[in-house]
Amino acid sequence: MIGRIVKVISNQFTVLCNNQIYDCTARGIFRKNREVPLAGDFVEFDVEKKLITKILKRKNELVRPPVSNIDKALIVTSVGIPAFSSNLLDKMLCIIEFNNITPIICFSKLDLLSKSELEEMKTYINYYKNIGYEVYLNTEISEIKQIFKDNVTVFTGQTGAGKSTLLNSLNPNLNLKTDEVSEALGRGKHTTRHTELISLFDGLVADTPGFSALDFYDMSKTDIRDNFIEFNKYRHNCRFADCMHDKESNCYVKKMVGEGRILSSRYENYLNFIRKVS
Ligand code: ZN
Numbered sequence: 001m002i003g004r005i006v007k008v009i010s011n012q013f014t015v016l017c018n019n020q021i022y023d024c025t026a027r028g029i030f031r032k033n034r035e036v037p038l039a040g041d042f043v044e045f046d047v048e049k050k051l052i053t054k055i056l057k058r059k060n061e062l063v064r065p066p067v068s069n070i071d072k073a074l075i076v077t078s079v080g081i082p083a084f085s086s087n088l089l090d091k092m093l094c095i096i097e098f099n100n101i102t103p104i105i106c107f108s109k110l111d112l113l114s115k116s117e118l119e120e121m122k123t124y125i126n127y128y129k130n131i132g133y134e135v136y137l138n139t140e141i142s143e144i145k146q147i148f149k150d151n152v153t154v155f156t157g158q159t160g161a162g163k164s165t166l167l168n169s170l171n172p173n174l175n176l177k178t179d180e181v182s183e184a185l186g187r188g189k190h191t192t193r194h195t196e197l198i199s200l201f202d203g204l205v206a207d208t209p210g211f212s213a214l215d216f217y218d219m220s221k222t223d224i225r226d227n228f229i230e231f232n233k234y235r236h237n238c239r240f241a242d243c244m245h246d247k248e249s250n251c252y253v254k255k256m257v258g259e260g261r262i263l264s265s266r267y268e269n270y271l272n273f274i275r276k277v278s
Helices: 028-032 086-098 115-130 141-147 163-170 180-186 221-226 231-237 252-258 264-276
Strands: 002-009 012-017 020-026 042-046 051-055 072-078 102-108 134-137 152-156 194-200 203-206
Touching (some): 012 042, 072 141, 086 264, 102 163
Parallel strands (some): 152 203
């Protein structure tokens, strides 16, 4: 039978198959191959022996949280306290795109902004929408509820951005580990592996905050370039096919930055990122 792992506690795996739940173990062979079954994995398993025999090919996997086959990442982004960081948002968008996950942006704490600050924020909000991202405000609860259906979604965003507040607004019965206090206290405290995918609005949601360790761990400069999605629209007009949009002459991306078609903060963040990667 083929099912999906929805919960991992140490070496116990809960497999969901045709709306039934099976508590399984994994074969020693996985240990030999250094393969670790993850929450989100589609697996072949023996119903009688309650044994996982094969992990099907993953479309992606994250280290923290240890979840595979993720479809969407909801980036909760505070624009109040903590203050909006376009650098952090662009970094997360780039990493998420690189992992073949669809990023969705949710801006929070707009009520803390003055009128003029709000106007400035709208420039960003509209820009991210215009380049093709799904963007919500954390008050748009009924719209956000629609994103989960038939998907595995992880929540991410800086500490204090309001992930737990958002989840509580979505479903007050959920007690996810995204709560800011446990996030701060929990690190290093629990040595047992415990990851769970929880049912939410006809989809599954990882119960741990995602991407807390933000780094371009296995991305090259060109990976970073290729995952600034709006640059790809213009790059064919650059003089050099492999243009990094940096010091090259006749770079169309730079021209578009100059004309205000590409947000200058996006371009500055991009340069900042590629310079950090060797
Ligand atoms: Zn260029």
